[in-house]
Amino acid sequence: MPQSFPPEPEQYDFGFDADPMDGLDPEDPGPDGYTAAAVTRSATDVTDETDETDETDETGLQTGPLTATELLAELDRWCDAGWLRRLDVALARWLSAELPDAAPELLLCAALLAQRESRGHTCIALDELLHQRRPDVIARPDDDAWLDGPAAARAALAATLQRLSPDSADWLNHLQTSAAVDEGTAAASGQAPLVLENEADGARLYLRRHWRDEQSVAAAVLARTETGTPPTPRHPRASGDPRPQDPLPAPPTVRHWLDQLFGPPAPTTDPTAPDWQRIACAMALLRGQLALITGGPGTGKTYTVARLLALLFALHPAPETLRIALAAPTGKAAARLKQSIDQALGQLGAALPGVLDWALLANRLKEALTLHRLLGARPDTRALRHDARHPLDVDLLVVDEASMVHLEMMAALLAALPARARLVLLGDKDQLASVEAGAVLGDLCGQAERGQYDADSVAWIAACTGNTVPPALRHVPGTPLPALAQQTVMLRESRRFQGAIGELAKAVNAGDVRAADAVFRRRDPAVQRLALTEAQALPAVLGLALQGRDGAPIGYDLYLAALRQRPPAGDAVAHQAWVVRVVRAFERVRLLCALREGDWGVTGLNARIETHLRSRGAIARHGEWYAGRPVMITRNDAALGVYNGDVGVALPGVEGGASLRVWLLEGEGQPPRSVMASRLAAIETAFAMTVHKSQGSEFEHVALVLPPHLNPVLTRELVYTGITRAKAAFTLVAPDPAVWAQALQRRTRRASGLPGLLLSGARPPGA
């Protein structure tokens, strides 16, 4: 048995462009370096042992203890059944080849860990795995299945677990004694592919990369709280430069500015309700290095942050030197952030001329970047230009749509941010977590609803805003204080969704099926459910996509009409205006699917729409491309400047001709950008897209298509995210009401050690 594993080579890197939900290529190197080559090697290395302990019960099922060889064969069967990916089994086989006496318990953990990782979990909890042993275990509605399959998959896992040790201490021992697993202080310096955390709340097994990222996010976040104690520093601090103690402005000054920037409260506002927007600004000042502002759609996160920028600018001793960066996970979200902030500052400048140097503030705001660009992703390497040794040159960084930031990205961002810089994270903690592993914003904002403001914060809020924090949201002295409570403000009132869409989103977020159904029954034109049988639904989706529906006549026909109004070749001005019109018309509506594959998924619906458009003569395909093809980029390409999630439309250039370019809209007032269609390798047609991919985008009309059968991806968060993409109209297509109801009952629970690590930084009672 090797005593240690080789150092983690570069190819083991999980690139930021990796997109596990989209299905990994089995031939690609996996998360921690196991490859198809490793599978082949291990398959030939593992000899066909005769099983001395073979036992069967009266039904012929194997009942004796399982050997490693049998376990691997079982994993292959699960793979053949589609319950595991080949890559998952490859990790187990690679470990078995490297460590021929590896216990089957370890190999099973490894395969399941890889599989769970592809579902966004950063680790597996041993207790939860062993709980799957009971064959009678009834899946809780919020239980994410361990194998990608029906009841038979659950039964197969239970049967396999029954043939392994029943004692969790044995499992722990197998992991702790394996050269493939590092634990405790050895984890920071070791090179084993897996890391075990055995804490009071249970044992968790990680792929090394996720463990490292989780540790560094927790350490960096806690270092940014005034009161938090960083966890045992198994990793160096995010960035070494000293933190300044910015003198706090006097509360009357803060109040003066907040009163100016927010103006008098609207007459409709309840004067006794706290104004969380002002409170968010006041708390961001008080807890300088980290502010978490969370809230549902339209609660005014951007409205608030624009005022926070103005406030910080007004109070800064040398505002002309302030370096402000704006960023978001996708290009579209970044452009939207910049546009909203520019608009808000423009309105403020018009309302408050001369109180601030608005032009200088606008000048300090550079374009909003994707996080990839901000951190300096480069075409030929996964190393980023900015890291702890080459920190970002910023004093204040605002990141929007933070729920989409995955663990690895958050770790990279925090590492590259100078300790003295302020970080403001904006996002909706209830939205779907990132496609990639981690649910960082959800973990950081885990206690947001409860407030837990301590006496200092309550006094500061009162002095700066005149607001009284309700007793229920104050910290009770003598109880532990969550580490990030003073850093977090939740905006609680939606300013955009006062109507049916807002009510539906609220009911869904609460998992209240009856309240959600009541909204549909009201027959508000903004929210409708198409009552269709399974057979009727798919043809109806086509009509819905093209023409919209009664009360919401917004469909792709509008974009097809714009497409037909092509200007004469050579007129550059008219061409640019046409491109913008076509892309904007396309962006008004979107079919959102829960699934990728199949008739009810993205691929099936896109094919259905394309076939129909072709039969109508609306598009003329040349291979996969045609003028008007809407596409979504599915992999970052820094060289081309396109990023995962960007959407554009393929159109001819100004001179016409057959060659197509994909045109992407930039911010307001900027000319569209284009890339040769033939240079884009990772794209997919975008009439329909997954809810996951729609995060950070909004459309006037959203049609959410749920399949007629329950599927593990159908969760409350998915439905909530889909609904809240709709600005004016939402249509639900869910042929089986039971599927809809069950989806609302299921919550996404991502295994993660981050809440525990943050808890370790909580202020103890009495401190």
Ligand SMILES: Nc1ncnc2c1ncn2[C@@H]1O[C@H](COP(=O)(O)OP(=O)(O)OP(=O)(O)O)[C@@H](O)[C@H]1O
């Ligand atoms: N205090 C307020 N007074 C008046 N209008 C407001 C206020 N807060 C927000 N709004 C308006 O409500 C709308 C939604 O605000 P905003 O876009 O800031 O919300 P958000 O939380 O950033 O939304 P999302 O991230 O979902 O797009 C905007 O039109 C904004 O101008």
